[in-house]
Amino acid sequence: xxxxxxxxxxxxxxxxxxxxxxxxxxxxxxxxxxxxxxxxxxxxxxxxxxxxxxxxxxxxxxxxxxxxxxxxxxxxxxxxxxxxxxxxxxxxxxxxxxxxxxxxxxxxxxxxxxxxxxxxxxxxxxxxxxxxxxxxxxxxxxxxxxxxxxxxxxxxxxxxx
Amino acid sequence: xxxxxxxxxxxxxxxxxxxxxxxxxxxxxxxxxxxxxxxxxxxxxxxxxxxxxxxxxxxxxxxxxxxxxxxxxxxxxxxxxxxxxxxxxxxxxxxxxxxxxxxxxxxxxxxxxxxxxxxxxxxxxxxxxxxxxxxxxxxxxxxxxxxxxxxxxxxxxxxxx
DNA sequence: CACAAGTAGTTCACAAGTAAATTATTGTAG
DNA sequence: CTACAATAATTTACTTGTGAACTACTTGTG
Numbered sequence: 508x509x510x511x512x513x514x515x516x517x518x519x520x521x522x523x524x525x526x527x528x529x530x531x532x533x534x535x536x537x538x539x540x541x542x543x544x545x546x547x548x549x550x551x552x553x554x555x556x557x558x559x560x561x562x563x564x565x566x567x568x569x570x571x572x573x574x575x576x577x578x579x580x581x582x583x584x585x586x587x588x589x590x591x592x593x594x595x596x597x598x599x600x601x602x603x604x605x606x607x608x609x610x611x612x613x614x615x616x617x618x619x620x621x622x623x624x625x626x627x628x629x630x631x632x633x634x635x636x637x638x639x640x641x642x643x644x645x646x647x648x649x650x651x652x653x654x655x656x657x658x659x660x661x662x663x664x665x666x667x668x
Numbered sequence: 669x670x671x672x673x674x675x676x677x678x679x680x681x682x683x684x685x686x687x688x689x690x691x692x693x694x695x696x697x698x699x700x701x702x703x704x705x706x707x708x709x710x711x712x713x714x715x716x717x718x719x720x721x722x723x724x725x726x727x728x729x730x731x732x733x734x735x736x737x738x739x740x741x742x743x744x745x746x747x748x749x750x751x752x753x754x755x756x757x758x759x760x761x762x763x764x765x766x767x768x769x770x771x772x773x774x775x776x777x778x779x780x781x782x783x784x785x786x787x788x789x790x791x792x793x794x795x796x797x798x799x800x801x802x803x804x805x806x807x808x809x810x811x812x813x814x815x816x817x818x819x820x821x822x823x824x825x826x827x828x829x
Numbered sequence: 830c831a832c833a834a835g836t837a838g839t840t841c842a843c844a845a846g847t848a849a850a851t852t853a854t855t856g857t858a859g
Numbered sequence: 860c861t862a863c864a865a866t867a868a869t870t871t872a873c874t875t876g877t878g879a880a881c882t883a884c885t886t887g888t889g
Contacts, residue, residue, distance in 0.1 A: 511823070530804045537701050538705060540819060560876095570680055585703035588839085589841095590877075591838090613883080632680070642826065643822060651694055657811060657814065659671050661807065662697050748846070750849095773867085830889105831888100834885105835886075835887095838883085841881090849870105850869105854868105857863085
């Protein structure tokens with residue numbers, strides 16, 4: 508059972524036998540899997556109150572007991588600060604979050620979920636878990652843990668930077 | 669050595685001990701790793717002649733000996749047909765590809781690389797390989813193969829659909 | 830204390846993406 | 860044939876994302 512990246516590797520190997528293609532199979536699959544997963548999630552959320560990136564903001568806030576500041580949200584969601592501002596404006600208008608200025612340092616803003624925002628975050632998160640476990644159906648629990656562990660070792664060093 | 673997804677898992681476990689979080693560590697890391705890798709690639713390509721999505725089009729064409737049709741390109745790059753059209757228009761104006769109508773079926777268009785396009789595709793591809801292997805530095809060759817294999821088993825079933 | 834330098838969040842002008850409609854063509858059923 | 864569904868690519872109208880200013884505020888240094 509072969510996939511797109513096996514084909515890609517074969518093509519490049521034929522074209523450029525001088526190159527070391529050993530890393531493209533792992534990373535290429537990570538990239539492709541992410542693209543396909545995004546597509547699956549977008550489809551699942553078409554009739555939802557929020558988009559996928561907006562959901563990611565809600566999820567980040569839900570797992571942070573005291574809320575987060577915009578700067579932290581852009582880091583958690585790996586995006587630009589301008590995108591975060593737009594999403595927060597949209598989510599605030601939808602009544603899912605609140606923005607309150609910090610009294611100590613008035614440059615800072617504290618973002619917290621409303622009750623409705625928290626409830627929606629959890630609802631959508633359970634759906635996301637469901638889709639993710641469906642994707643992992645081909646692997647048994649031991650293999651899933653193995654995969655998670657290998658990815659952690661790759662992710663940990665760059666996630667700090 | 670812990671990463672973002674270990675934290676996320678712990679937060680949700682505390683918040684919702686009723687949920688089965690076993691799949692989020694693997695898939696969550698796939699998604700986060702892809703986002704970070706995109707960021708790395710975008711940065712590396714800031715001064716290049718093409719953007720990352722445009723490069724993906726060039727790479728897909730380079731590994732296909734006879735070129736591809738737009739429909740196939742949107743599948744290979746996991747994006748929308750409208751995005752493909754825009755990218756092709758841009759790449760054609762830059763002199764990196766050519767679009768020639770098919771004589772048999774005049775609805776179809778054959779997209780092929782120009783010599784300059786082919787050369788640029790290979791140049792950028794070697795850079796991409798370099799960045800990918802740097803990302804995998806924490807793993808030894810055996811572990812990289814293991815990771816690639818696990819991901820293939822996840823990807824293969826959905827990549828056909 | 831003043832003021833340059835730094836930081837947080839937002840705004841702006843623009844680039845890139847998308848879904849849905851459109852154009853052009855081919856295949857097929859009556 | 861004709862008409863009607865199917866398919867390929869593109870166009871259109873709109874949404875979302877981005878880098879680079881910009882505003883507002885705080886901090887460290889002389």
